[in-house]
């Protein structure tokens with residue numbers, strides 16, 4: 001998962017009508033959590049649902065009363081696949097494995113799996129980490145818990 005600032009800012013700007021300072025505060029908190037190696041989500045103040053990755057509109061009730069919050073980066077591996085022909089930004093990393101993890105709060109999140117394929121199994125406990133191989137972006141990686 002790429003967490004690219006301009007893309008993230010455009011996404012939030014285009015969907016919700018927040019004042020510019022509010023958007024900047026949301027993005028700053030989101031980026032700070034990534035720098036600290038933490039996963040973030042958005043918490044809906046109307047119904048308390050926490051969505052991962054952060055979304056500007058609640059998927060349960062449609063509210064835009066949203067706050068970026070830290071989410072526990074622990075979960076269990078649901079499924080995975082190994083990529084042998086990647087997109088241009090990943091072509092130097094092939095082969096690599098991508099997995100879907102169910103977090104402890106029930107949300108599902110995709111990321112690169114940094115565990116040998118021979119050790120992967122359904123329900124394997126994993127923990128989140130971020131690398132910073134590319135300037136301006138961070139990639140989520142799942143490691144053994």
Ligand SMILES: [Zn+2]
Nearest residue numbers: 044047058061
């Ligand atoms: Zn809600």
